[in-house]
Amino acid sequence: MEHVKILTKNLDHDDQRELVAYEKRGGYKSIRKALKMAPAAIVEEVKLSGLRGRGGAGFPTGMKWSFVPRDSGKPVYLLNNADESEPGTFKDRVLMERDPHLCIEGMMIASFALGCHWSCLYIRGEYAYPAECMQRAIAEAYAKGYLGKKIFGSDFDLDIVVHRGAGAYICGEETGLIESLEGNKGQPRIKPPFPAVFGVYGSPTVVNNTETLAVLPWIIENGALEYKKIGTEKSPGTKLFSASGHLEKPGVYEVNLGYPLLEFIERECGGVWKGRRLKAVIPGGSSVPVLRADELEGVLLDYESLRTKGTFLGSGGFIAMDETTDMVEACVNLQHFYTHESCGQCTPCREGARWVETIVKRIAGGQSFASDKLLINDICSQITGHTICPFGDALVTPVLSFMQKFPEEFQERVDRASVLDVSGQTALGSHG
Amino acid sequence: MAEASNNVKITIDGKELVVPKGTNLIEAARMVGVEIPHYCYHPHLSIAGNCRMCQVHVEGSPKLTIACNTGATEGMVVKTQQSSDEVSNAQRATLEFLLINHPLDCTVCDQAGHCKLQDYYYEYNGKPSRFVEEKVHKVKAEPLGPEIVYDGERCILCTRCVRFCEEVPGTTELGVFNRGDHSVIGIQPGHELINPLSGTVVDLCPVGALTHRRWRFNTRIWYTNSADSICPGCSTGCNAKVYSRDGEIVQVKARLNSAVNKEWMCDEGRYGFSRFQPSRRLETPLLLQKGVHQVADFQAACKEASRLASANPGEGGTAAVFLSPFLTTEEIWLSLEFARQVMNVTLASGQVAMQLKQRKLTDAEKLLVSPDYAPNARAAGLLGLGSTDENWRSALERGYDELLKRVRNGGIKRLLLVGDFSVIIDDVDEGIRDAIARCDVSVALTPRGVTPTNGAGHIDPLQVCKVLFPTRTVNEKSGVFVNRDLQIQRLKQHLDSPLNTLPEWMVLNGIAKAAGKPLLESSVVDDRALFRELAKRVPHFSNLTLAKIGVQGVVHDSGA
Numbered sequence: 008m009e010h011v012k013i014l015t016k017n018l019d020h021d022d023q024r025e026l027v028a029y030e031k032r033g034g035y036k037s038i039r040k041a042l043k044m045a046p047a048a049i050v051e052e053v054k055l056s057g058l059r060g061r062g063g064a065g066f067p068t069g070m071k072w073s074f075v076p077r078d079s080g081k082p083v084y085l086l087n088n089a090d091e092s093e094p095g096t097f098k099d100r101v102l103m104e105r106d107p108h109l110c111i112e113g114m115m116i117a118s119f120a121l122g123c124h125w126s127c128l129y130i131r132g133e134y135a136y137p138a139e140c141m142q143r144a145i146a147e148a149y150a151k152g153y154l155g156k157k158i159f160g161s162d163f164d165l166d167i168v169v170h171r172g173a174g175a176y177i178c179g180e181e182t183g184l185i186e187s188l189e190g191n192k193g194q195p196r197i198k199p200p201f202p203a204v205f206g207v208y209g210s211p212t213v214v215n216n217t218e219t220l221a222v223l224p225w226i227i228e229n230g231a232l233e234y235k236k237i238g239t240e241k242s243p244g245t246k247l248f249s250a251s252g253h254l255e256k257p258g259v260y261e262v263n264l265g266y267p268l269l270e271f272i273e274r275e276c277g278g279v280w281k282g283r284r285l286k287a288v289i290p291g292g293s294s295v296p297v298l299r300a301d302e303l304e305g306v307l308l309d310y311e312s313l314r315t316k317g318t319f320l321g322s323g324g325f326i327a328m329d330e331t332t333d334m335v336e337a338c339v340n341l342q343h344f345y346t347h348e349s350c351g352q353c354t355p356c357r358e359g360a361r362w363v364e365t366i367v368k369r370i371a372g373g374q375s376f377a378s379d380k381l382l383i384n385d386i387c388s389q390i391t392g393h394t395i396c397p398f399g400d401a402l403v404t405p406v407l408s409f410m411q412k413f414p415e416e417f418q419e420r421v422d423r424a425s426v427l428d429v430s431g432q433t434a435l436g437s438h439g
Numbered sequence: 440m441a442e443a444s445n446n447v448k449i450t451i452d453g454k455e456l457v458v459p460k461g462t463n464l465i466e467a468a469r470m471v472g473v474e475i476p477h478y479c480y481h482p483h484l485s486i487a488g489n490c491r492m493c494q495v496h497v498e499g500s501p502k503l504t505i506a507c508n509t510g511a512t513e514g515m516v517v518k519t520q521q522s523s524d525e526v527s528n529a530q531r532a533t534l535e536f537l538l539i540n541h542p543l544d545c546t547v548c549d550q551a552g553h554c555k556l557q558d559y560y561y562e563y564n565g566k567p568s569r570f571v572e573e574k575v576h577k578v579k580a581e582p583l584g585p586e587i588v589y590d591g592e593r594c595i596l597c598t599r600c601v602r603f604c605e606e607v608p609g610t611t612e613l614g615v616f617n618r619g620d621h622s623v624i625g626i627q628p629g630h631e632l633i634n635p636l637s638g639t640v641v642d643l644c645p646v647g648a649l650t651h652r653r654w655r656f657n658t659r660i661w662y663t664n665s666a667d668s669i670c671p672g673c674s675t676g677c678n679a680k681v682y683s684r685d686g687e688i689v690q691v692k693a694r695l696n697s698a699v700n701k702e703w704m705c706d707e708g709r710y711g712f713s714r715f716q717p718s719r720r721l722e723t724p725l726l727l728q729k730g731v732h733q734v735a736d737f738q739a740a741c742k743e744a745s746r747l748a749s750a751n752p753g754e755g756g757t758a759a760v761f762l763s764p765f766l767t768t769e770e771i772w773l774s775l776e777f778a779r780q781v782m783n784v785t786l787a788s789g790q791v792a793m794q795l796k797q798r799k800l801t802d803a804e805k806l807l808v809s810p811d812y813a814p815n816a817r818a819a820g821l822l823g824l825g826s827t828d829e830n831w832r833s834a835l836e837r838g839y840d841e842l843l844k845r846v847r848n849g850g851i852k853r854l855l856l857v858g859d860f861s862v863i864i865d866d867v868d869e870g871i872r873d874a875i876a877r878c879d880v881s882v883a884l885t886p887r888g889v890t891p892t893n894g895a896g897h898i899d900p901l902q903v904c905k906v907l908f909p910t911r912t913v914n915e916k917s918g919v920f921v922n923r924d925l926q927i928q929r930l931k932q933h934l935d936s937p938l939n940t941l942p943e944w945m946v947l948n949g950i951a952k953a954a955g956k957p958l959l960e961s962s963v964v965d966d967r968a969l970f971r972e973l974a975k976r977v978p979h980f981s982n983l984t985l986a987k988i989g990v991q992g993v994v995h996d997s998g999a
Binding site: 175192197199346349351352355357358359361362365366386392393394 | 486487488489490491492494502503505508528529532533535536537539540569570572573575595596614615617618619620621622
């Protein structure tokens with residue numbers, strides 16, 4: 008299959024991050040075209056394209072934009088969510104490092120469509136280098152007059168600032184991001200009200216993922232109908248996958264949605280490393296359920312196909328695990344991440360995250376599995392859907408799916424311990 | 440009030456009710472007698488939605504929603520824990536989560552017995568915990584400020600205290616620090632929890648995480664007596680629940696009253712109840728004989744005091760009556776009747792005054808505190824003393840100052856002081872002291888013993904009063920108070936009164952009887968009967984009963 012290169016076309020050019028080179032390769036053409044369109048027409052175009060949010064939830068971007076009230080009398084804000092912290096996800100980073108002006112142009116188009124004059128790139132604190140790349144590109148754009156007052160000779164003013172986070176996963180949740188940006192503790196807000204109505208500083212706010220915004224120049228240039236031709240009917244377009252784990256060629260790849268998962272591993276990623284067999288795949292970042300290698304036949308990389316397999320496309324954080332992987336330790340590792348990143352605001356997640364982690368560790372230590380499995384299932388059922396933000400749903404995902412898909416490995420821990428009579432300490436005790 | 444068109448019909452557990460659109464479901468459920476349990480929700484604070492205790496099922500919604508953040512809309516069908524297993528399971532789980540890292544130290548916790556964690560656990564969970572791991576350990580006995588101590592392990596992080604400091608006094612001393620299950624409440628660096636309402640955070644704390652430094656570990660709550668009373672500190676009249684044990688006030692909590700103090704209370708009032716209890720107590724009537732106060736019996740004292748009486752209207756100008764600002768409305772009324780009927784004084788003559796000092800307040804204090812120390816001064820206005828308009832404070836203050844001047848000038852021959860602080864010691868100098876000493880008769884009703892020492896400008900007028908009657912402090916009596924906004928509320932006795940003391944009204948009636956002009960019928964034997972008498976005889980209170988006033992008070996109908 009030939010993949011359309013919407014986002015990664017110019018990534019291999021080392022000078023792409025410079026404005027002159029970006030423009031030479033056709034950059035900042037779309038924003039000029041967009042500025043001659045009616046903002047509402049851009050929203051319609053994006054709706055028509057079927058573009059869905061690339062941050063993980065896959066919510067239709069055009070529809071999200073249309074929730075913004077036009078007559079609130081308040082400024083509208085566009086926030087570019089570059090708080091890319093999901094384990095296994097590193098796609099936005101590549102865009103920002105290697106094609107920062109593409110990210111900026113996407114923000115320009117969205118800002119114009121939404122009537123936003125102040126837009127912010129919220130970038131995770133650990134992304135020091137990408138933040139520097141973006142900051143340099145923004146400075147270049149200002150110097151050239153592409154940002155600031157009356158950009159590209161239009162009547163449209165736009166300022167873009169870079170705001171670095173302080174190292175919390177939860178600030179990638181859109182209302183957590185807004186709170187953090189306002190200078191508060193990064194904790195999600197209760198909804199309603201939704202950000203489209205009451206966002207940053209109480210004003211209508213749209214939070215879009217970096218990759219989502221970076222697609223916009225192509226859609227404006229080529230039209231929504233062209234975009235819809237790529238991918239599947241319900242999942243149009245291309246998607247960046249950040250492939251990691253036991254692969255010969257891990258990295259960031261842009262593929263048409265609807266691409267067969269196994270083909271992605273074989274062709275793009277060069278197959279499982281060291282000639283080993285595949286054991287499992289987490290297709291969309293650590294918060295989506297794991298798939299066993301024997302379930303992958305015929306699975307396509309798009310929202311719907313993965314949904315039918317009980318998992319999600321998520322953020323495209325594609326993690327492959329070979330036959331040597333200890334799934335129990337992998338599960339402990341992920342649960343520790345969620346315990347560490349729970350913001351602590353609402354009860355089930357704050358208290359439940361560590362509880363689940365300690366029980367998983369206990370199982371890993373070879374103590375009883377059967378009864379603890381029931382306990383974990385019950386705890387998780389009371390976390391899911393009972394929290395302020397989706398973090399609660401995410402934190403139960405690894406443990407539930409790992410126990411469901413690989414029960415024999417959990418059971419083996421118990422069997423092994425009873426044979427060797429070792430007392431219950433996991434090899435990963437240091438995670439505590 | 441909401442227009443009829445803004446009302447919506449909703450169903451809670453099968454019961455239909457009509458509420459204003461947008462009423463949150465906790466309040467709506469209350470109206471049909473369903474308690475939706477909650478920790479973080481408070482009717483006068485912003486919605487936090489973090490405790491997850493108030494989850495309910497709303498028809499059409501795929502998951503449970505939190506009642507505190509859900510407004511009623513037309514046709515909404517709500518199921519609470521009473522009719523939905525999903526809801527009661529979620530509540531059971533929430534309690535289990537809240538308790539897994541809780542130290543379960545109820546046996547040494549001040550909150551035991553009035554703790555929402557205990558109450559809800561018994562009501563909505565009641566199962567043994569399945570948690571066998573090591574609990575998370577956090578700060579213990581951390582002083583947040585001069586009055587408040589924090590226990591991080593007991594804390595359920597409902598953030599009521601944080602939101603209170605941010606939203607009410609606006610001082611924002613508190614915040615949540617750290618992340619996940621290491622989260623604790625703490626003070627912002629370089630600050631301490633010190634604002635005029637700081638003690639309120641303890642009331643708001645649903646568990647034992649915040650305690651009063653001065654009151655912690657002093658008693659189990661079930662050994663106390665409590666009264667749903669009001670604070671007599673100023674004319675705001677904050678609703679308070681006052682706990683006492685063995686003749687001491689051991690804890691004061693603000694009571695929720697949206698019309699008066701929401702659920703806030705100032706530290707000065709809360710911690711200040713004991714300031715009304717004098718260190719030296721007057722225990723018997725005293726008569727001044729040859730310059731020395733001698734113990735007398737009640738009848739003899741009444742007989743001597745009855746010299747206050749005068750039948751001659753021409754003598755009215757020689758009398759002065761000072762009233763304590765801490766008298767109940769009934770006592771003010773009876774004092775004024777005494778002045779008119781027994782002493783032949785008219786109110787218009789300026790010879791009856793209530794002690795009132797206006798005070799300056801900081802901006803933070805102004806939120807709640809009134810610029811006076813006169814909790815019942817507005818009742819005086821209603822009864823004809825001072826003014827009923829917005830100048831009521833300055834009218835009383837001026838009247839008090841002028842009457843003191845008249846005493847100093849020597850025109851007063853008959854002096855009556857009713858109640859504690861009817862004259863401030865700081866206002867008494869040698870001139871006034873000598874003028875009082877020259878009076879034909881001077882009578883003081885006071886709970887306070889005579890202060891023996893003299894100092895320039897600080898002379899206890901009781902030293903030279905001819906007759907002293909032992910009466911009761913504001914903590915030791917019940918009656919009706921009228922606050923600054925004409926809210927009529929009940930003061931209820933917080934402390935037992937010492938044996939030989941009498942309420943002011945009984946003493947006044949005793950003197951009046953001795954003078955042959957009884958003010959009350961013999962059937963009036965207690966404060967409840969006295970209130971009925973007031974309601975019968977004063978139009979302002981004519982339609983009221985103590986039951987109608989209740990624990991929340993009623994607004995005075997200014998048309999009456």
